[in-house]
Amino acid sequence: MRGVQLAELLAGAAPGVTEALDAVSGFDEALVPGLARPTEEQRDALAALAGAVAVTPLRDRVREAVEKVAAGSLADEHLAMLAGARAALLGAVHDALLERVDAALGRSRAAWTPTETAAASAPENLLAGVRSWLREIAIAGWRGVDDELVSASAQTVEAVLAVPALRRLAVLLDGLAAELRGASPVASMDRLPVRRWADLWSRALLLAQTGGVSEWGATPVSGRLLPLGVDVHEHGTAVQVQVYAVLECADAPSRLVRASVTAAKVETIVGPAVWRLLRGTPVLLGALAERRALEVAEMPLLPGGDLVWRDERARPGDVVEPFTVARLQLGAAHAPAVPPLERHPVRIAEPVLVEGYTVTVSDDGQARMELDGHSLALDMARLPGCGPLTPGLVAASSSCLGLLRWDGGRWLLQPLGVQVRNRRGTTETHTADWALGPTDAKVVRAAAKAGDAVAVLRERAGRLLRR
Amino acid sequence: MSAVRSTVSGTGRKDEIVNAVMTDWEQRSVVRVLPPVQPRRLAKVPFVELADGRLQGVVSSGSDVERVYVSSITAGSHGLSCSTNNNRPCGGLRGAPCKHLHALVEEAVLQYGGARVARYLRVDVEEPDCSAADLLGRLHGRPASIPAAVVFSRFLRHLAYLEVPESTEPVPELHWFPATGAVR
Incomplete structure (x- = not known):
């Protein structure tokens, strides 16, 4: 990488990146106190997330999920849609950043063309157990995480770890649970890794969907x-x-x-x-x-x-x-x-x-x-x-x-x-x-x-x- | 004090490099939440953890390779417990901590640092970086019964990680967990 390439890399943020990250941050902040009884601020943040994906095929389902969650109904499928919307925004940010890298370095990149093969089957009850733990976190919020909530993940994580097809999910959950255990009771922490934990939570929720791990x-x-x-x-x-x-x-x-x-x-x-x-x-x-x-x-x-x-x-x-x-x-x-x-x-x-x-x-x-x-x-x-x-x-x-x-x-x-x-x-x-x-x-x-x-x-x- | 704060103040120069400039710390995907664990000899005390509201671990018997002691100290009340994995009470635990509990605290201080252990157990210490002896001297608890099976099964689960087969499928989620620690 030469100086001129570095200059191109560093030249200002790509359009839309800041706005997309703001919508993500709003959702991440909403996870801090938990979604059990959404405040007006949290409802606004969820609405902003839905608004940010309003021109995508996710629009209707995310809007419906936001309405339900704002009304205090936290079903698995609704949380999954919120995690999906968040992932879509961060995916778009990723794409904009990587395009910048490729342009600056003059790097050619393959297009994504493969077809999906059948996903390896994973025991549905295990995935449901993981989703249920992640829902408990969404309800309690990071501030509500204590030893008991962390310990509730132990058996599920152990069972997930035993399934080779779920290795990614197991490794992720174990890493998140260890951080929560070390930080617990989270209510007494001065600062929370708000983006990080929301990242880990949403990726885990997506991997815990039936057929969530694609096989190529x-x-x-x-x-x-x-x-x-x-x-x-x-x-x-x-x-x-x-x-x-x-x-x-x-x-x-x-x-x-x-x-x-x-x-x-x-x-x-x-x-x-x-x-x-x-x-x-x-x-x-x-x-x-x-x-x-x-x-x-x-x-x-x-x-x-x-x-x-x-x-x-x-x-x-x-x-x-x-x-x-x-x-x-x-x-x-x-x-x-x-x-x-x-x-x-x-x-x-x-x-x-x-x-x-x-x-x-x-x-x-x-x-x-x-x-x-x-x-x-x-x-x-x-x-x-x-x-x-x-x-x-x-x-x-x-x-x-x-x-x-x-x-x-x-x-x-x-x-x-x-x-x-x-x-x-x-x-x-x-x-x-x-x-x-x-x-x-x-x-x-x-x-x-x-x-x-x-x-x-x-x-x-x-x-x-x-x- | 929080885990985050302890990372900022309780570790080496490298972490300070990261944390000193984090005006946008909350908006980073990769930040260190847990302070690094220090390496220690595992022969005597193969397992130590701060979990379930206790400092708990497993101490290998000095005389019988088949036997281990399961020892724990409860946070707050400082209830002391030590028995074999077959639930036979340790003969050395009478009021004051036995040698297994001494070993447990010593190794926990090596692994996690005195400050983190004291904070977890809610021991009032004058110096944040207290020694194991300091910590042991300030425990006010009495023998209490903690089922050895609970702690022992956590140890077995811990050991079971070493039996999980390696994988050469990529785990992209580990990009959130960079290896750190080169401070030599």
């Missing part, structure tokens, strides 16, 4: 996969590693793709230990640690650009520097479409290479990247504890591979890898350098001192679980 047919692809960088997601009971890469195929232009691995964990497994939970993908992890390309054969590729990784269909290739891949291939690589129900600004994560910048840290601690007179915030909080990339290395760096993200009305760069030039030459650090275990002696010693959390818990599980 995968296409087998073969070729050379060149990793660019690794994004790591984590909450108390889940970790996901997402590899951003360029896929070279014989019969198609190079594409941007992603491969993901998710494992369940517990909150005491943190830092570099999380890599040890990913036992089913040694070829992928080895390539990340050794910065190798991968030869893949007949690997399923979803229309959203996600490879459904099968480790046995990959073998390690040559050592290839991610920065070299980015310099030579990232500019021309074809980007995938985003599946409709995933469209939300939080999902924007566009790989970019930035060079020739300086990093400044302001008095309030915010690090920024200055490039040709333009300035982009650096998301230093998003550097994962499982890898060696630290704020200090980013601050000292001169080249950065990262993900462009957007949150709270501003663009951010999340670093995935950096090059630091010093007297001895150039050193390179990436988030996934420790995919096969830490290589830094100090970190290895600290890990040895802390003991092997994964092994201790597996031993306890082996002894106590099946009795």
Whole structure:
């Protein structure tokens, strides 16, 4: 990304974005005291939400839902329509932002054309249980959430987690419930993460609809996969590693793709230990640690650009520097479409290479990247504890591979890898350098001192679980 | 004090970077609500949690690998409970906390920080970052009966996460939950 491209990215908000977000904020505020007895202000906010989707096919059903909810009738189907309207607005914001990214970077993107295959069937009673808990939250409001309401989710979440087709819902609910448990009683909190919790609540409600998780047919692809960088997601009971890469195929232009691995964990497994939970993908992890390309054969590729990784269909290739891949291939690589129900600004994560910048840290601690007179915030909080990339290395760096993200009305760069030039030459650090275990002696010693959390818990599980 | 506030004041420099500039904090999709959990040795106390209105956990027996003690302290009343997973009362718990409850509090302070544990249990401490000994000295409760089965089943559920198979289907919802913590 050059300075002129950054300037284009930052040039003012796209039309309608502010208004759409205002309508979303109104709804989000309405969830704070709960919808049991809607006040005039809450009814206005709901009406504004309905008004914002009045030119879409959702119009009639959302208007009906708003009328019912404003009258104090909170049926599942009405709440689902409100969540749907909110998601539609945020989807439109996502589309406007992503168009801006593509225009600024000159990135070509596939159109969304696939046909849906039959959704995997999920037990209806489980989904109904989830919806019922989410309705309780809507009634009580975030301010009314206490230990009892949070604990009421435990059995449902446990049952949902046991159904592979509902993994996304289970991971989401577990993350939300843990935050509510930690914050409970919410009534005593000074400030609430109003947007965030409304995001999680509405996505969960949509995923808990019958047929809510769409299944899209995968296409087998073969070729050379060149990793660019690794994004790591984590909450108390889940970790996901997402590899951003360029896929070279014989019969198609190079594409941007992603491969993901998710494992369940517990909150005491943190830092570099999380890599040890990913036992089913040694070829992928080895390539990340050794910065190798991968030869893949007949690997399923979803229309959203996600490879459904099968480790046995990959073998390690040559050592290839991610920065070299980015310099030579990232500019021309074809980007995938985003599946409709995933469209939300939080999902924007566009790989970019930035060079020739300086990093400044302001008095309030915010690090920024200055490039040709333009300035982009650096998301230093998003550097994962499982890898060696630290704020200090980013601050000292001169080249950065990262993900462009957007949150709270501003663009951010999340670093995935950096090059630091010093007297001895150039050193390179990436988030996934420790995919096969830490290589830094100090970190290895600290890990040895802390003991092997994964092994201790597996031993306890082996002894106590099946009795 | 709220969980949000404790994140702002109770953790390292990295979180301050995020939170110091959040005039629009409420309008962000990605904010840290829970303070980070600190790594600790799990051999002696494999499980600690602040839940159901209690500090509760499981302490491995020093003498028998098959046996664990289920220990808990109730928030507010500070009712103390310790028994084996087969509901045999711990012989060491007579008025004052037994060694298992000592271990539970020590590990909870390592995992969550003294401030968060004190706040949850509603212990009046002078220093916000209190030590485990400080906390233990200020508990005013007496032995109380908490069914070990409730806590033990939560521990088993906790362990069951390690048996959930890995998946290579993308989970887009995890974009709301970035991994953090590189402050070395």
